Amino acid sequence: MSQKSLAKEKTFKTVLSIVLAVICILYMLPIGTLIINTFKGSTYVKSETFALPNAQSFVGWDNYVKGMTFGNYDFWKTVLYSFTITILSSAMILLFTSMAAWFIARVDSKVCRIIYYLCVFSMVVPFQMVMFTLSKTADTLKLNTPWTIPIVYLGFGAGLAIFMFVGFVKGIPLEIEEAAVIDGCGPLKTYFLVVFPMLKPTMISVGILEIMWVWNDYLLPYLVLDRNLYRTIPIHIQYLQGSYGQVDWGATMALIFLGIVPVVIFYLLCQKHIIKGVAAGAVKG
């Protein structure tokens, strides 16, 4: 390539970088707008949305303080429930689907194949199809607390996890497990000491996808949980809008911001894994 065209390409790339940087700043503007509005009085949020808080509209930390007990419900409880449900559900999905997937992939009997295809089938079923019956079933079985709803998540979210784990296990050479059995390991020992450590990359991908799903999920917990007692962050935020009377937009924005903070921290900490997990799970809608 000639000197001239090299220089041309370099300029082009610099210009492109600058353009993309500007777009990135624009891309983050909604979050910036959200933050400035958490410091404004309720009436100013939708009328002077893009103005920085001034002497009139500035309320300091009031929105955050008010938001903590907003709607007669402690905000820290919603955070606690959101964390409980997300962690328990993801842990249960990872443990039980990976065990089942190993069994399905290795035993490979007719029953196993039926279970596998049922799980894959469940991936294309939209939630509205089972929404009413699932919430009734969960209610009958008293699965309406943050400690029992993970069972519902394990059932409804098994499809993608089984699909990914079975695909991965089939690629692991049998010889390693064979050696473990010859050395005297039973099935449980073989699974936990030999197979489990090998599943780590898929565990991370599946774990990320399940965490993102459960944390942000609104309709399933809204219909299943006993709403007077237990609310997750999305449920709480939706509740504040749906309730009668004046909506306090300032406090709502403060809570929304507080709800995003854990997600952003999680993202910045495991960005590499998240992006890899998303690319791996792209098969699901």
Added chain:
Amino acid sequence: MKRKPYDLRKGPIRKQWWIFLLPLMAAFTIGFVWPFIQGIYLSFCTFTTTSNAKLNGVMNNKAFFNNYIKAFQDPTFVRSFWYSALFAVVSLIIINVLAFTVAYFLTKELKGSNLFRTVFFMPNLIGGIVLGYIWSMIFDGILHIYGKTLVTEPVWGFWGLVIVVAWQQIGYMMIIYIAGLQAVPNDMLEAAKIDGASGWQTLWRVTIPNVMPSITICTFLSLTNGFKLFDQNLALTNGLPKPFINGVPVGQTEMIALNIYNTFYVGNTSARGTAQAKAVLFFILVAGLGLIQLSATRRKEVQQ
């Protein structure tokens, strides 16, 4: 000593199926299999709750499909279907064109590529309800200048939703496109350059044919996501405005999923049979799209 061939199928693992399979099977039955079967059954019933369901006349065909007939006759359902279809197609085009463009430039070894990727993907982690309220603040803030809100005109609600979903999903699709673009063989691109192909020619004749699998995945993902959209729809406009048309309130920005939800839980509980029938039709639509995608990706794989 002769070693016996190792066979897990006949080994002790089979006797321990209850440790490995049972927990998942129990939860899967509660969380999917039983509700699914019951859902199909209830779509042929008249009911307000699961315990008082009565099967519509089995002998009389017309009564048997009563819920389905009512679903097709419901103007709000028909409208929400076409609305969702239009939304899905429009958002599909916008999301994929922009995501591909961004991914294309980000694979050009630019300064700051990683930072840009981080930023573009970020909105994907925020849930639909929260996103809806952030953007409703922004749209209302802009429209406030003209003394209007987002739910004054249906067309604003439509484009508002397109913007929200594009903002959320461009980063996601971009990740898939980047993975596809990085897999394009470098020697092919270099060969095109040596043969004197222009940038456009290389893009259309070499790059795009090579990333076809990614394009198929992203197209179907955004299409089904468009049809299944619920949270953002609920938070942004909740189907409003809702004028009476021929005596029936019809949500002008109501999508299928929200329509099914409203038929179930808002207002008259006697319409729950119709709601379940709508849900089954919705399932057939989404599953059908999934099957088409599967066969499309399979065909592409054979060609390669």
